[in-house]
Amino acid sequence: MTLRLVADAVFTVDAQDTMLLPGAVEVEDGLITWVGDPWQVPAAVGTEVHQLGGLLMPGLVNCHGHSPMTLVRSAGDGLPLDRWLSESVWPREARLEDEDVYWGMVLGAAELLGNGVTTTCEQYRHPDPVTEAILDSGIRAMYTPGIFDVPGAPRNGWEDLLEEACRLFDAMEGTDGRLHLGFGPHAVYTVPREGLRDIAGEAQRRNALMQIHLSETASECEQVRERYGMSAPALLESEGALDGRVLAAHSVWLDEADLATVARHDVAVAHCPGSNGKLGAGIAPLRALLDRGVRVGIGTDGPASNDDLHLWDEMRLAALLARATATDPAAVTSAGALRLATRGGGEALGLPVGSLEVGRPADLIRLRTDDARFTPSVTDAELLGHLVWAGAGYLVTDVWVAGARVVEGGRCTRIDGEQARAEVGQRARRLLGS
Numbered sequence: 001m002t003l004r005l006v007a008d009a010v011f012t013v014d015a016q017d018t019m020l021l022p023g024a025v026e027v028e029d030g031l032i033t034w035v036g037d038p039w040q041v042p043a044a045v046g047t048e049v050h051q052l053g054g055l056l057m058p059g060l061v062n063c064h065g066h067s068p069m070t071l072v073r074s075a076g077d078g079l080p081l082d083r084w085l086s087e088s089v090w091p092r093e094a095r096l097e098d099e100d101v102y103w104g105m106v107l108g109a110a111e112l113l114g115n116g117v118t119t120t121c122e123q124y125r126h127p128d129p130v131t132e133a134i135l136d137s138g139i140r141a142m143y144t145p146g147i148f149d150v151p152g153a154p155r156n157g158w159e160d161l162l163e164e165a166c167r168l169f170d171a172m173e174g175t176d177g178r179l180h181l182g183f184g185p186h187a188v189y190t191v192p193r194e195g196l197r198d199i200a201g202e203a204q205r206r207n208a209l210m211q212i213h214l215s216e217t218a219s220e221c222e223q224v225r226e227r228y229g230m231s232a233p234a235l236l237e238s239e240g241a242l243d244g245r246v247l248a249a250h251s252v253w254l255d256e257a258d259l260a261t262v263a264r265h266d267v268a269v270a271h272c273p274g275s276n277g278k279l280g281a282g283i284a285p286l287r288a289l290l291d292r293g294v295r296v297g298i299g300t301d302g303p304a305s306n307d308d309l310h311l312w313d314e315m316r317l318a319a320l321l322a323r324a325t326a327t328d329p330a331a332v333t334s335a336g337a338l339r340l341a342t343r344g345g346g347e348a349l350g351l352p353v354g355s356l357e358v359g360r361p362a363d364l365i366r367l368r369t370d371d372a373r374f375t376p377s378v379t380d381a382e383l384l385g386h387l388v389w390a391g392a393g394y395l396v397t398d399v400w401v402a403g404a405r406v407v408e409g410g411r412c413t414r415i416d417g418e419q420a421r422a423e424v425g426q427r428a429r430r431l432l433g434s
Helices: 067-072 081-093 098-114 127-137 158-172 193-205 218-228 232-238 256-264 273-278 286-291 311-326 334-341 343-349 380-390 417-431
Strands: 003-007 009-011 023-028 031-036 048-051 055-058 060-065 117-122 140-143 179-181 209-214 245-250 268-271 296-298 364-367 396-401 404-408
Touching: 003 055, 003 364, 009 023, 009 380, 055 380, 060 098, 060 245, 060 268, 060 296, 060 311, 060 343, 067 081, 067 098, 067 117, 067 417, 081 218, 098 117, 098 127, 098 396, 098 404, 098 417, 117 343, 117 396, 127 140, 127 158, 127 179, 158 179, 158 193, 193 209, 193 232, 209 232, 218 232, 232 256, 256 286, 268 286, 268 343, 273 311, 286 296, 286 311, 296 311, 296 334, 296 343, 311 334, 311 380, 334 343, 334 380
Parallel strands: 003 048, 009 055, 060 117, 117 140, 140 179, 209 245, 245 268, 268 296
Antiparallel strands: 003 023, 023 031, 055 364, 364 396, 396 404
């Protein structure tokens, strides 16, 4: 059956940033089959028409997250990244069991979907419960299992984790049309040089995405230079690790040579302004990346360093910081900010999401506009401004992923949110040792 969704406004985020007032989107077999003015093209016989009102737009795309870290939300506040990991996060994560991770990811998925995020790129260990939770929740995900050598890593470290990631990709890539798989070496400072080379090789053989934390803090960059005599991007280039599909999370401390390296290899960047601010890591050079043609999306990072999964805040913060550091109110436009959180994220991940166009997956969200944040809307530009600068998760009423309604009336249809909160609350106390 064809489903037609009609709204007072439709933001397509296509190549022309087309806005329809009113507008409609038709969905069949999980794909968008038509977008346009409902008054000009009547619905075909047999089409199920839903007069939604409000505003329809593509689902948001979270380009970098560790959503199972709902289990350690707010851990280690006030510590720099290295101490935050070693003193607060890793000791708790060493106590994790698969069932803990399942509920952490379920709660994270519920929070993401409730805030209008339809696609998330996740990096975490414990692949079985993570993939199970993704499939159960109804969200679309790019999952890159974490690979690294740190205290608490299972068995023999990165070699076994790489073997596990290969098996997972070969067995589950494309499951249910929503589960996309890749490889997740944690960082240059937590994976040995030969590990980076081997992980990249396995990813490239499968044309899979490799996601890595890159140049997140100044101290990390100093450590890498002392160990290898070059920057992290230069090291990855020397090992052939940038020759495939690569997503570099954070990318805060990139000098001119690093920027050129990232652009030359078409490395995509996941910009995480909230997490970088909370950990005092710095501000990524967003405008410089965009000026060089780098594909950039927005990420929340994990809920332990953010501490929420609210991409609306990240979209605003990314644009505000770019304007402030450039002292230029046009450094990132309203339309540009919306693209970063939608279409730009899809392009960074290499997935056809983030835009309402024929042939793309039917991942879309509805926001109610009967709220002070959308009042007044006198012009189209003001409506766009309200969406970008005042949009919020609480305004999201309905969410569709691959044409399936996974949030209805503000409630997840596949997740028991109350149970997930209870499970995570109980398990988090055990992880803390209390």
